[in-house]
Amino acid sequence: MNALFLATAYLRYHLWRSVILVIVAAVILSVPFISQTLLRGSEEALTSRAEATPLVLGSRGSRLDLVMSALYFSEEATAPLTMAASEAVWDSDLGLPIPLYTAFSASGARIVGTTLDYIEFRGLELAEGRPFAVLGETVLGASVAGRLGLGPGDTLVSSPENLFDLDGVYPLEMQVAGVFAPTGTPDDEAVFTDIKTTWVIAGIGHGHADVINAAEVEAGNVTASAALIEYTRITPETLDSFHFHGDPDGFPVSAVLVAPWDDRSGTILRGRYLSQENPVQAVVPSEVIDDLVDRIFRIAALLDAVAIAVGAAAAAAIGLALFLSWRLRAPEMATAFRLGAGRYVILRLALAELGLILGLAAALAAVCVYVVWSSRESVVAWLLAL
Amino acid sequence: MLSIDALRFSYPEFRLEVPSLSVEEGERAAIVGPSGSGKTTLLNLVAGLFLPEAGRIRIGETEISSLSDRARRTFRARRIGFVFQTFALLDYLTARENILYPFRVGSGLSLDQAARDRAQALADRCGIGGKLDRRPGALSQGEQQRVAICRALVTRPGLILADEATGNLDPATKTLILDLLFDRAAEEGATVLAVTHDHDLLARFDRVIDFAQFRAGRGAGA
Numbered sequence: 001m002n003a004l005f006l007a008t009a010y011l012r013y014h015l016w017r018s019v020i021l022v023i024v025a026a027v028i029l030s031v032p033f034i035s036q037t038l039l040r041g042s043e044e045a046l047t048s049r050a051e052a053t054p055l056v057l058g059s060r061g062s063r064l065d066l067v068m069s070a071l072y073f074s075e076e077a078t079a080p081l082t083m084a085a086s087e088a089v090w091d092s093d094l095g096l097p098i099p100l101y102t103a104f105s106a107s108g109a110r111i112v113g114t115t116l117d118y119i120e121f122r123g124l125e126l127a128e129g130r131p132f133a134v135l136g137e138t139v140l141g142a143s144v145a146g147r148l149g150l151g152p153g154d155t156l157v158s159s160p161e162n163l164f165d166l167d168g169v170y171p172l173e174m175q176v177a178g179v180f181a182p183t184g185t186p187d188d189e190a191v192f193t194d195i196k197t198t199w200v201i202a203g204i205g206h207g208h209a210d211v212i213n214a215a216e217v218e219a220g221n222v223t224a225s226a227a228l229i230e231y232t233r234i235t236p237e238t239l240d241s242f243h244f245h246g247d248p249d250g251f252p253v254s255a256v257l258v259a260p261w262d263d264r265s266g267t268i269l270r271g272r273y274l275s276q277e278n279p280v281q282a283v284v285p286s287e288v289i290d291d292l293v294d295r296i297f298r299i300a301a302l303l304d305a306v307a308i309a310v311g312a313a314a315a316a317a318i319g320l321a322l323f324l325s326w327r328l329r330a331p332e333m334a335t336a337f338r339l340g341a342g343r344y345v346i347l348r349l350a351l352a353e354l355g356l357i358l359g360l361a362a363a364l365a366a367v368c369v370y371v372v373w374s375s376r377e378s379v380v381a382w383l384l385a386l
Numbered sequence: 387m388l389s390i391d392a393l394r395f396s397y398p399e400f401r402l403e404v405p406s407l408s409v410e411e412g413e414r415a416a417i418v419g420p421s422g423s424g425k426t427t428l429l430n431l432v433a434g435l436f437l438p439e440a441g442r443i444r445i446g447e448t449e450i451s452s453l454s455d456r457a458r459r460t461f462r463a464r465r466i467g468f469v470f471q472t473f474a475l476l477d478y479l480t481a482r483e484n485i486l487y488p489f490r491v492g493s494g495l496s497l498d499q500a501a502r503d504r505a506q507a508l509a510d511r512c513g514i515g516g517k518l519d520r521r522p523g524a525l526s527q528g529e530q531q532r533v534a535i536c537r538a539l540v541t542r543p544g545l546i547l548a549d550e551a552t553g554n555l556d557p558a559t560k561t562l563i564l565d566l567l568f569d570r571a572a573e574e575g576a577t578v579l580a581v582t583h584d585h586d587l588l589a590r591f592d593r594v595i596d597f598a599q600f601r602a603g604r605g606a607g608a
Contacts, residue, residue, distance in 0.1 A: 002490035002497070006479075013478030013521075335474040338435065340463025340492035342456070349491075 003345070007352035017325075018357065021318055025361030026368065028311045028318075033369045035307065039300050041376040042383065043293050046072075049185060050289035052122075054266055055095070057085050057256040057273065060281045067288045070255035072186045073102055073110040080252035085280050087249055094269050095260035096121070099253040101198040105191075106158045106174070109144040112190045113198025121259060122187060128152050129178025135200065135242055136234030138174040138193040142182035143378060150176050156191065157231050158201050171231040172201045184377030199244060199251055200232070207234065207242035258282075318357075326350060387411040387577045388432065388545060393441035395424075395431055402427055404441070404600050409593075411544075414568055414578045416588055419597025425581040429547045432579065433466050434458040445545055456493065463492030467538030467576070469567065471550035473530045475522040475537075481529075482518035485509065485536045495541060508536040511573075512566055528559040535567050539574055546571050548580035552587065564590055 011018040049071050058066035058078050065076035080103070089097035098121055101113035112118075116131055119139075129152035132139050140150060150156060158171040174193060182188055199205045234242060244251070260266035273282035326333075333346050372379060393404040402424040409415045417425050430436045432443055434450045443450050445465060453461060468474075475484045483490075485505040489497035509515045512532040514525075522530050531551065538546055551567065552560040564587055571578050580591070588594050 006490060009483070010478045331472075331474065332476055335468075335470070335476075336487075336491045338433065338462070338468050339488045340459045340495070342459050342493055345491050345493075 003348040003352035004356070006349055007356050010353060011356055017321075021321060021357050022360045022364060024314055025318055025357060026364035028314050029361055030365035030368045031307055031311070032304070033365070034372045035300070035303070037369065037373050037376055038380060038383070039296065041380040042296070045185065045377070045380045046289045046293060047286065050285035053257055053285045054260055055258040055269060056283045056285055057081065057089070057097075057258060057280055058254070058283065060276070060279055063281070063283045063288050064292060066255060066281070066283055067285045069102060070100055070257060071285055073112060073190050077103075078254060080254055081256065081280060082249060083251045083253055084249040086253060086256045089256065089258055089269065092269070092272075093261075094265035095258045098257040098259070099195055100255050100257060101195050101202075101252060102254045103252070104158050104198060104201050106156050107144075107148055108159075109141070109148075109189060109191045111138075111158060111198060111201070112192050113195035114192060115195060118192070118257070121257065122183075122185075124183065124187060125181045126178045127181040129176070132177050132192065132194050132197070134234075135194065135197055135205075135239060136172065136174055137177040138191050138197070139178040139180060140176055141180055141188040141190045141192070143188040143381070144191055145176075145179040150179075152176055152178055172197070173231050173233040175234075184381065186381050188378065189381050195253070196244070200234070200242065202252065204246070204251055205242055205244040207232070207238045322350075322354065322357075387413070387446060388579065389442075389444045390432075391442045391444075393431065393438050393443065395427065395436060395438045400424065400427075402431075402600065404428065407595065409577055409579055411577055412572065412575060414571070414590075414592045415580070416591040416594045417579065417581045417597060418583070418585070418588065418594055421583075423597045424600075425597055426549055429549055429579070429581060432545075433468070433547055434462055459492075460494040463488060463495050464541060465544050467541065467543035467546045469531070469534050469538045469546065469548040469551040471553040473522070473527075473534045473554070475530055475533055477522055480519050480521055481509070481514060481525065481533045482506075484522065484533050485518075485540050487537060488541050492541065501540065505536065505540050508539055508570070509533075511570060512536055527555055528563060531555060531559075531563050532566065535563070535570060539570055539576065542574060543576055546576050546578045546580075548578060548582075550581055550583065552582070552584060557586075560584065560587060561590075 050067070053071055056066060056070045058070065059081055061078055062076070066078050068074040069076050069078050080101075083099060086097040086099040089095055096117060098115060098117045099113075100118075102110055104111040118124075119131060126139070127142065129139070138156060140148075140156070145151060148156070154176045155173050156176060157173045160171050174191075174197065180187060180192070196205060258269060260269055270282045270284070272278075273280055336346060336349075388407075388409040390404050390407040392406070393402070395402045417428065419425050427436065431438055432445070432450070434453065438451055441451075445461075448461060448465075450458060450461060475481075476487065479487065482505060485508065486497060486501060489495045489501050506515065506518070509518050509532075512535060514529055514532045514536070517525060517529060522533070525533065531554075534551075538548075546567070548567065552563055555563055568578065568590065582588070
């Protein structure tokens with residue numbers, strides 16, 4: 001008890017030194033648990049979403065980029081397909097095609113242009129509002145809605161793609177129709193809208209309405225300024241004027257998720273895209289993700305070894321700091337000895353100080369691990385979307 | 387109170403021989419002598435921190451050199467108080483906790499309310515009763531030495547060993563602190579054995595022991 005009192009007093013007096021020691025020790029203790037938690041969470045998230053997605057069609061190229069883009073809405077950009085690829089699946093009657101167009105973003109979230117089939121395919125449920133119904137409407141993933149503080153009735157403007165947009169393609173102001181319930185998947189981090197709405201953002205579809213600028217909205221007049229943000233707004237009055245030019249089969253899509261009716265249909269579909277001459281490839285996400293997870297865990301094993309070495313070095317540094325501290329406290333120990341302290345008293349003092357540091361570090365590490373563990377789904381979804 | 391007979395102690399290039407020395411109970415004795423002559427070594431021998439090669443050191447009825455290591459620690463904690471030139475206060479403890487420090491580390495001592503009350507009473511008598519919650523860094527040197535004197539007396543020791551206790555103080559404070567030490571020791575019935583270089587203070591002691599009478603120092607007796 002006396003040793004604990006003296007150790008506490010010493011650590012409190014040298015507060016910053018103690019805090020640094022505790023933080024370093026907490027990092028050493030928590031990093032292996034946090035990395036394992038995130039690795040296992042990533043593995044679960046990757047594999048469960050991949051296994052729930054039987055087939056993905058995309059442009060021939062990196063299979064991994066295609067899967068990451070189509071399933072996790074990552075920033076890996078794959079060359080776009082045309083809507084014809086989706087129509088071909090539909091016409092084959094071998095499965096349900098779900099086109100995705102993920103070329104744009106809004107306030108840091110990926111805009112996923114798709115069809116209502118996607119909602120049913122992923123089993124998404126609405127927490128508020130209703131699904132997108134007309135051009136320009138959007139449904140937000142739970143994390144996006146929470147982060148931006150948006151709900152049904154609010155608006156969200158797509159991010160400008162080019163500051164010097166000479167084509168006259170402006171960001172689109174979208175009406176929030178609903179918010180999905182949290183799923184712990186990348187769907188929480190996305191903004192969903194009808195694929196036609198994303199084609200409007202791409203400039204393929206347009207209405208015969210004036211472009212709105214922010215200053216005009218706020219001040220009621222137009223002011224020439226470099227700070228003006230111009231965007232397109234779809235209103236009930238202008239909705240009918242929106243139209244698309246060209247053949248819809250030639251409109252871009254990033255990928256097409258396919259839910260074959262059965263195994264046989266899936267096999268036939270895959271066979272149709274085996275030829276290297278075909279610019280479209282069919283990828284089974286679980287095969288790609290299994291390869292990725294294998295690689296991640298091989299790298300993780302290496303990182304674990306590095307982490308152990310770094311942890312050992314940091315622990316040695318802590319030990320050295322404590323050792324030097326005790327050397328500096330030699331006069332104090334001499335005084336204690338003169339006042340009748342035994343060697344075990346001094347040992348108890350050292351152990352109490354070490355125990356307090358490790359105890360506080362363990363508590364801090366436990367809190368960090370708990371925070372990461374309890375929010376692992378969001379963290380993993382965010383990591384996968386990077 | 388303290389008696390030393392045929393004491394002999396040495397380490398490389400140093401030798402100390404004290405044929406006979408005694409200090410009566412309640413007496414205030416000063417040890418004087420040149421630097422390096424072994425005055426502090428003698429205090430350490432009396433405290434049982436060093437063991438003599440030969441001879442006896444008795445404090446009261448106890449021959450300290452014959453005690454086991456553990457018994458010597460307990461004896462030192464209970465019967466001997468130390469006052470150091472550098473005060474030897476712990477900067478991370480308050481004055482109150484510094485006074486009570488022997489109860490936290492001393493063998494065979496336990497901290498209870500009586501000890502706390504005694505610490506407060508001693509501090510009041512030493513004029514620092516209102517500053518017990520301050521750390522040493524917030525006290526003057528004279529106040530720090532008062533804290534050290536309280537710490538030396540808090541366990542009711544029979545013998546106070548003071549090693550240059552006034553060496554770090556200004557002339558005016560020296561006298562005050564020494565008088566304070568003597569007064570409090572007298573109240574407690576404690577004997578004082580003090581090493582000092584300060585000849586101006588010798589008149590305040592009951593007795594002065596000149597180390598020149600012993601064979602002591604580097605190469606002494608060689």
